[in-house]
């Protein structure tokens with residue numbers, strides 16, 4: 001039995017029966033499953049151990065025309081849908097995933113949030129050569145930690161096409177106190193609506209005007225203060241200005257709100273919702289009308305459960321939440337933060353009869369208590385052991401809209417000095433957001449701990465906010481740290497984190 005059998009779970013609004021979730025999670029992985037806090041191999045193995053369960057799958061990246069529920073768009077996707085096919089494994093499994101590149105461009109796959117072998121990380125020019133048009137590449141890695149993840153290219157702004165899909169790693173020790181599961185993938189959509197993401201980036205750069213002479217002199221300090229893009233001014237706290245791009249659509253599981261994905265369940269059922277923000281430039285506030293959500297995991301890692309009305313999801317962030325469903329039809333709304341055009345993302349939860357809410361429905365929960373990652377505390381099982389840092393690195397997030405350029409530590413990626421760490425060190429990353437925009441900062445190959453101890457791989461930094469992140473350097477390789485606004489990343493807001501002997 002392989003992970004393939006778990007792919008009966010359906011995206012696009014169909015639920016999953018309880019038994020399928022917890023009952024048949026397959027044979028336990030051979031050998032001990034590394035826990036997030038316990039002893040771990042210094043390098044997740046790149047070849048399967050004897051007896052290790054192997055999950056094999058083929059992903060075909062290709063041009064396709066998608067029906068978003070009315071609008072049809074030419075785009076690029078994994079197979080014939082966006083989100084693409086679910087990849088599902090159990091913690092400790094060995095994944096062997098072949099990417100067939102039928103795109104007219106180079107591509108790669110990055111397995112976002114997975115503490116995997118460096119060679120499988122999917123960063124062209126750092127961990128692999130790009131996979132050329134017509135080529136293929138097989139990613140092989142052990143997925144050591146359970147949780148909700150996703151995957152996408154790490155080339156240009158390809159993420160803002162339809163190239164994204166969920167990756168779920170089940171926990172063999174999961175109590176599974178729920179009846180059904182729903183994977184909910186959020187996206188902002190522009191591709192094929194008269195513009196491609198490459199057009200969008202080119203226009204941002206052109207509108208930003210020329211860089212002043214002296215190269216990166218404009219970076220640093222308050223270089224971001226001139227940002228006056230959409231959603232500014234009256235944008236509510238805590239995120240200040242949000243987003244550079246005006247999108248015509250916001251999608252949940254690939255559907256526009258006038259033809260929403262529908263999740264069918266029974267009243268009283270307890271559902272685990274796995275929320276993934278696969279958007280490129282949009283922070284969402286997510287709420288389920290008529291319900292409060294009990295948040296149980298952030299970026300795959302368990303937290304002390306908290307009940308909230310709604311929660312923020314930055315680009316690249318994931319949250320799991322439990323909810324016990326009432327009787328009726330309820331809107332799951334993903335409201336783009338700080339954006340006034342393009343409406344909102346909507347899906348429906350149907351447990352009984354009733355009129356479906358309209359595409360502009362505004363659940364009262366959106367005005368209630370909205371969770372921030374900094375409100376959460378980690379579950380004790382994943383808290384990093386107490387230890388003083390052996391090394392400290394500083395990261396200053398910088399940039400501006402005019403000129404349109406973003407960087408870290410005084411220069412864009414390629415010109416900035418990579419951060420370095422030695423294997424075995426506890427590294428403190430002192431991050432300062434020196435701009436007037438919010439940036440979701442993402443680290444490859446590791447999770448870090450927030451000051452609260454919360455374990456994450458992507459964290460939102462509000463304008464001018466500083467945060468000390470700590471991580472154990474336990475995964476040798478060359479890794480990226482970058483803003484998960486894909487336009488910022490592509491404009492330079494990335495830096496390397498390199499292990500050095």
Ligand SMILES: [Cu+2]
Pocket residue numbers: 438439440483484485488489493
């Ligand atoms: Cu950014």
